[in-house]
Amino acid sequence: MTHTSTDVTRDPLAFIADEIADLKAKHLYRPLRVMSAAQGPVTTVDGREVISLSSNDYLGLTHHPRLREAALAAVRDFGVGSGAVRTIAGTMTVHEALESDLAKFKHSEAVLTFQSGFTANTGVIPTITGEADLIVSDALNHASIIDGMRLSKAPRKVFPHKDVDALGAILREAAVHGRDDGSGPYRSILVVTDGVFSMDGDIAPLPGIVEAAESYGAAVFVDDAHASGVLGKAGRGSVSHFGLEGRVQVQVGTLSKAVGVLGGYVAGSQALRDLLIQRARPFLFSTSHPPAVAAACREAIKVMQDEPWLIERLWASTARFKAELARLGFDTGRSETPITPIIVGDPDAAIRFSNRLFEEGVFATSVVYPTVPMDQSRLRTIVTAALTDEHLDRALETFDRVGRELGIIAG
Ligand code: PMP
Numbered sequence: 221m222t223h224t225s226t227d228v229t230r231d232p233l234a235f236i237a238d239e240i241a242d243l244k245a246k247h248l249y250r251p252l253r254v255m256s257a258a259q260g261p262v263t264t265v266d267g268r269e270v271i272s273l274s275s276n277d278y279l280g281l282t283h284h285p286r287l288r289e290a291a292l293a294a295v296r297d298f299g300v301g302s303g304a305v306r307t308i309a310g311t312m313t314v315h316e317a318l319e320s321d322l323a324k325f326k327h328s329e330a331v332l333t334f335q336s337g338f339t340a341n342t343g344v345i346p347t348i349t350g351e352a353d354l355i356v357s358d359a360l361n362h363a364s365i366i367d368g369m370r371l372s373k374a375p376r377k378v379f380p381h382k383d384v385d386a387l388g389a390i391l392r393e394a395a396v397h398g399r400d401d402g403s404g405p406y407r408s409i410l411v412v413t414d415g416v417f418s419m420d421g422d423i424a425p426l427p428g429i430v431e432a433a434e435s436y437g438a439a440v441f442v443d444d445a446h447a448s449g450v451l452g453k454a455g456r457g458s459v460s461h462f463g464l465e466g467r468v469q470v471q472v473g474t475l476s477k478a479v480g481v482l483g484g485y486v487a488g489s490q491a492l493r494d495l496l497i498q499r500a501r502p503f504l505f506s507t508s509h510p511p512a513v514a515a516a517c518r519e520a521i522k523v524m525q526d527e528p529w530l531i532e533r534l535w536a537s538t539a540r541f542k543a544e545l546a547r548l549g550f551d552t553g554r555s556e557t558p559i560t561p562i563i564v565g566d567p568d569a570a571i572r573f574s575n576r577l578f579e580e581g582v583f584a585t586s587v588v589y590p591t592v593p594m595d596q597s598r599l600r601t602i603v604t605a606a607l608t609d610e611h612l613d614r615a616l617e618t619f620d621r622v623g624r625e626l627g628i629i630a631g
Pocket of ligand 1: 339
């Protein structure tokens with residue numbers, strides 16, 4: 221068969237430029253801002269020195285001297301790369317030591333690390349669920365949970381955000397009637413929730429979720445990305461925060477936010493770890509962490525226990541920052557954690573607010589559709605333990621001045 225060409229001059233990927241133009245026309249196109257200094261309470265972004273309220277560096281560990289030293293020592297001793305996936309030749313003593321430290325820290329039987337929190341979710345969910353199972357998910361779960369569910373063969377049901385009664389109703393129906401196609405009971409049911417929701421900073425109603433799950437024999441999976449290092453004793457996460465140790469079967473954590481480095485992990489049973497090593501695709505098919513990453517993470521877990529004042533400072537600053545923003549007339553939504561949204565509504569207004577703050581030396585990123593609903597555009601600020609009272613006061617004074625100038629709060 222001969223191919224008849226139509227228009228050979230046409231770029232077959234021309235739609236990409238069209239999509240970009242469309243995003244720009246809708247003011248939804250977000251250029252990257254570039255940091256030319258270390259992460260920290262004050263950093264340099266696009267050449268400007270700014271107070272940073274935009275990182276997930278809750279405890280200031282990204283630049284902690286003990287973590288830097290641990291990373292440097294690992295580079296000297298083990299080089300810069302692991303050279304293979306974990307299942308071939310990429311498992312080093314430091315990877316296993318980190319997992320053993322994390323298991324002790326989390327009071328769980330076993331831990332397996334992944335390259336990121338994202339890959340932990342996309343690796344674990346399809347491994348532990350299949351056609352015969354059901355996944356029940358909070359409506360506002362993170363993108364990586366959603367992708368993990370898409371990669372699973374299991375059917376899924378979504379309950380309205382934090383609605384434990386609706387969750388109970390889904391579980392009851394699933395337990396009584398079994399699979400939707402009438403082919404019998406589910407092999408297992410997995411309830412999946414973020415521990416702390418990343419856009420609004422609210423905490424999952426874990427006690428109610430666990431109770432509902434226990435009533436119907438379901439397992440609970442908590443993604444503690446924003447709770448790791450923030451909630452619970454020494455930052456052990458939402459399960460520790462609510463005193464639910466031993467009652468949540470799968471805990472995912474991240475090493476990329478409060479822990480200050482990079483990575484994700486799954487804490488659970490030894491059998492879970494053993495199965496993930498055999499089956500979880502990012503674990504099997506993507507190279508393991510450089511030794512410096514694993515060594516710095518090990519040191520971070522020690523620092524979190526040796527320096528309890530970091531978490532105390534994080535929560536004290538969070539309380540003060542939120543109270544002051546409310547006093548100034550800003551709407552900080554339903555946050556219960558250092559994630560402090562400042563709801564503006566209109567996407568253009570949110571972007572303008574963020575840009576003006578940036579010109580005035582305060583880095584507070586805007587978050588707009590599709591990450592949040594169109595009328596919920598916002599600045600998303602995160603308080604960190606590294607910010608001093610003086611930094612926070614300067615930021616608050618700038619929010620007040622620019623907020624009035626742009627009519628976001630009453631002048
Ligand atoms: N889960 C949640 C709830 C998150 O907020 C994030 C990060 N935005 C992740 C997972 C992914 O974590 P990581 O950055 O380690 O890939």
